[in-house]
Amino acid sequence: xxxxxxxxxxxxxxxxxxxxxxxxxxxxxxxxxxxxxxxxxxxxxxxxxxxxxxxxxxxxxxxxxxxxxxxxxxxxxxxxxxxxxxxxxxxxxxxxxxxxxxxxxxxxxxxxxxxxxxxxxxxxxxxxxxxxxxxxxxxxxxxxxxxxxxxxxxxxxxxxxxxxxxxxxxxxxxxxxxxxxxxxxxxxxxxxxxxxxxxxxxxxxxxxxxxxxxxxxxxxxxxxxxxxxxxxxxxxxxxxxxxxxxxxxxxxxxxxxxxxxxxxxxxxxxxxxxxxxxxxxxxxxxxxxxxxxxxxxxxxxxxxxxxxxxxxxxxxxxxxxxxxxxxxxxxxxxxx
Numbered sequence: 066x067x068x069x070x071x072x073x074x075x076x077x078x079x080x081x082x083x084x085x086x087x088x089x090x091x092x093x094x095x096x097x098x099x100x101x102x103x104x105x106x107x108x109x110x111x112x113x114x115x116x117x118x119x120x121x122x123x124x125x126x127x128x129x130x131x132x133x134x135x136x137x138x139x140x141x142x143x144x145x146x147x148x149x150x151x152x153x154x155x156x157x158x159x160x161x162x163x164x165x166x167x168x169x170x171x172x173x174x175x176x177x178x179x180x181x182x183x184x185x186x187x188x189x190x191x192x193x194x195x196x197x198x199x200x201x202x203x204x205x206x207x208x209x210x211x212x213x214x215x216x217x218x219x220x221x222x223x224x225x226x227x228x229x230x231x232x233x234x235x236x237x238x239x240x241x242x243x244x245x246x247x248x249x250x251x252x253x254x255x256x257x258x259x260x261x262x263x264x265x266x267x268x269x270x271x272x273x274x275x276x277x278x279x280x281x282x283x284x285x286x287x288x289x290x291x292x293x294x295x296x297x298x299x300x301x302x303x304x305x306x307x308x309x310x311x312x313x314x315x316x317x318x319x320x321x322x323x324x325x326x327x328x329x330x331x332x333x334x335x336x337x338x339x340x341x342x343x344x345x346x347x348x349x350x351x352x353x354x355x356x357x358x359x360x361x362x363x364x365x366x367x368x369x370x371x372x373x374x375x376x377x378x379x380x381x382x383x384x385x386x387x388x389x390x391x392x393x394x395x396x397x398x399x400x401x
Contacts, residue, residue, distance in 0.1 A: 087112055090166070090256030091283040093296035097262040098303075109184045112167040116184055117265045141237070152241045155231040157248035160191040162206055164254035165262050171209065172216030173224050190228050191252075246274035250317070257282040260304060264311040277317035277357075284322045284342070305345040309352065316354070320346070321361035327369070334369070343373055350379040 088095045096102045097115040107116035140148065164187045170177065171187060189207040207228035215221040230245070253259035260280060264272070285297060308318070322342070324330070346360050358380050362370055374380065 087167075090254070090258050091285075093257060093285065093300040095256065095258035096167070097258045097265065098300060103265060110179065110181065112182060112184075115262065115265065148237075148240065149244065152244040153248060156241065157244040159230070159248075160206075160250045160252060161188055161230065162191065162208070162252045162254070163188045163263075164209075164259075165266060166254060168209070172212050173222070188230060190230060242271060243274055246271055247276050250277040250279060251275065252279045255281045255283075257300065257304065260307050260312075264307050269311070272311055273314050275312060275315055278312060278315050279319045279321075281321040282323065284324050301341075302345060305349055308349055313353075317357040318355070319357075319359040319361060324363050324366055327363070327365040339369065339373070343370070347377065347379070355379075 096113065102113070102115060103117045104111075104114040105117055105119050107114045109116050143151075165184065166187075167182050167184050168187070169182055170185060187209060189209075189211075191206040207224070211228075212224065215225070230249075253263060259282070284301075308315070312318075327334075343360075350358055360370075360380060
């Protein structure tokens with residue numbers, strides 16, 4: 066018995082050290098969702114634990130970015146209206162993809178002595194970035210793969226103009242925050258973990274400035290399609306707690322839920338299951354004055370949600386396109 070026991074133990078440890086077995090970003094047990102998968106001041110090279118700042122550091126993070134003597138510079142002699150126009154030109158009114166995940170460093174960042182994947186921020190600006198774009202498939206965006214191709218194939222040493230938010234280190238970081246967070250549409254990386262990671266890393270003072278967000282994730286609650294699917298019973302309600310509390314000032318929100326093909330689910334989908342999907346959304350819709358609110362699902366689910374939409378007047382059923390790489394979801398969707 067002893068040899069078999071140790072054999073199982075060593076296999077388990079080997080499996081955990083192999084990063085191929087890390088939970089995927091669309092699983093409800095993804096790294097960064099539960100407290101047990103996070104570590105204060107953790108190692109950025111440990112893919113099993115999301116490094117997060119201490120609460121007191123998160124609150125003071127933005128204050129530490131102030132520059133001495135900036136109030137006496139020539140820039141601050143300009144009227145506030147002019148300074149705001151400059152901020153918007155440099156870093157506002159864009160549709161910005163953001164990602165904080167365990168990945169390889171960008172080809173355009175200074176190379177560190179230690180290679181391999183790490184926890185790091187990345188962002189890219191969409192070409193059609195001055196509106197809350199409906200057709201996310203047609204909106205050509207600069208991605209991390211584009212950076213790698215441009216660097217290694219085309220020999221570029223920096224990101225092309227218009228693909229990055231320009232910095233304002235020489236101006237006023239504090240004064241620019243309302244423009245940075247309040248005028249851009251943020252599109253976090255697809256995955257149920259994204260809103261949880263954002264809530265752990267972005268200081269609450271900055272989160273209160275965010276006005277527009279576009280979330281997308283694959284939905285597996287009660288569908289038993291991935292490991293950890295049962296965790297959806299707590300993760301899905303927790304998502305709406307984050308939307309309600311952490312993103313409390315957001316007034317433009319799109320939530321795209323990629324569901325399995327309706328043909329596979331119609332025999333097991335009951336009113337109670339549908340209510341689990343829609344009820345938290347409807348509660349969120351009633352608790353805030355929204356400028357724009359969209360709940361997007363695959364097109365083959367449209368008839369199911371049409372009946373629900375007809376019972377209320379808060380959101381409206383529309384149709385939108387989005388590219389779907391996951392075989393369990395449709396390639397088109399309808400927004401509500």
